[in-house]
Amino acid sequence: MYTVIKEIHFCYGHRLMDYDGKCAHPHGHNGKIEIELETRDLDKHGMVYDFGDIKEIVHRWVDRELDHRMILKQGDPLIEVLRGMGEPVYVMPDNPTAECLSRLIFTHARAQGLPVRRVTFWETTSSCASYGE
Numbered sequence: 001m002y003t004v005i006k007e008i009h010f011c012y013g014h015r016l017m018d019y020d021g022k023c024a025h026p027h028g029h030n031g032k033i034e035i036e037l038e039t040r041d042l043d044k045h046g047m048v049y050d051f052g053d054i055k056e057i058v059h060r061w062v063d064r065e066l067d068h069r070m071i072l073k074q075g076d077p078l079i080e081v082l083r084g085m086g087e088p089v090y091v092m093p094d095n096p097t098a099e100c101l102s103r104l105i106f107t108h109a110r111a112q113g114l115p116v117r118r119v120t121f122w123e124t125t126s127s128c129a130s131y132g133e
Contacts, residue, residue, distance in 0.1 A: 001038050003117065004047075006054040008033040010067040014096040017073045026070065026078065029123050033062065033105055036132075038117035049114065057112045058105070071096040098122075098129035106131045 013028040035058055037049050069088040072079050073095045082089050094100040102121035109116040118132030 001040055002042060002048045003036055003038045004049060004051070004054075005034050005036045006051055006058070008035070008055075008059045008062055010062050012066055012068065013070045014072065015070075015076070015078070016095045016097065017076055019095070031101075032122035033058075033102075034118075034120040034122070035105070035109060035114075035116060036118045036120070037115050039115050054114065057114060058109050061108055061112075062105070066090055071101070098127065099131065102129050102131040106133075 009030065009032050011028065011030055013026055014023075015026045016023045035054060037054065039048050042048065069090045070078070070082055071090045071092065072082075074091050074093050076091075079089055079091055092100065092104060098121045102119045105121065106116055106119040109119065116132075118130050120128050120130040122128040
């Protein structure tokens, strides 16, 4: 099997609902996404997938939906406060943990037809979570 990995960097804020710890409070991160694609056979150009195409498909979505936004769990009362202030918010059904964010990005990439094997989401330079099938 052949694999390639594309990195995407972005900034975001979040907090965790029903959580007893520092992450219960709004705060921000400089996140890094590693998208790993896998295929048995290379395309006619000798590639798993063109890095530029991965960037076009996934990085553009991350820039539009997640970059410089507060990522919050559905039902968080902060959503309406921020929206009322004109602040950008991304709402997801689960707490915006590294685990859930890696699954969110994996699901998007797979839905776009990418042969994604795994997405690793780095919340900090020393802490990450992965999702794959």
